[in-house]
Amino acid sequence: MATRAEWAERVERWERSGLSAEKFARREGYSPKQLYWWRWKLRAEGISPPSTALTQAPCFLPVHVVADASPVVAEPIEIALPNGRVVRVRPGFDPATLERVLALAAEETPC
Incomplete structure (x- = not known):
């Protein structure tokens, strides 16, 4: 016993x-x-x-990795054209609009 x-x-x-x-x-x-x-x-x-x-011995819990939710502050880019003009493009730009702006800025006529 x-x-x-x-x-x-x-x-x-x-x-x-x-x-x-x-x-x-x-x-x-x-x-x-x-x-x-x-x-x-x-x-x-x-x-x-x-x-x-x-x-009890510690146990591990499942972990799910998600994308970082903190906003990333991207720097604007600058495009220097051969005619001396500079186009500054901020993050989130519209590609179609940028294409039209670059075509106009690339022209040799003064703005």
Whole structure:
């Protein structure tokens, strides 16, 4: 017959295992009712096994990586044309509009 100290150790191992009382008791060869009763008895006497939160090995949680939500401040680009004109283009420009602006700015006639 197991002693109070042996049952305290069994209850502690059961709580650390994360298994149900049924699975743990079946694996160890005794009744789940015994585990429940000893846990109740030990706690009633003020001899509670450590909390499973403190004794369980840390577990890893799934992590989902998402795109960085912080805005990226892109610098405007400058296009220097052969005729000496410079076109500054800010982020988010419309490509069709830029194409028309460049065609006009590339002309040799003064603005």
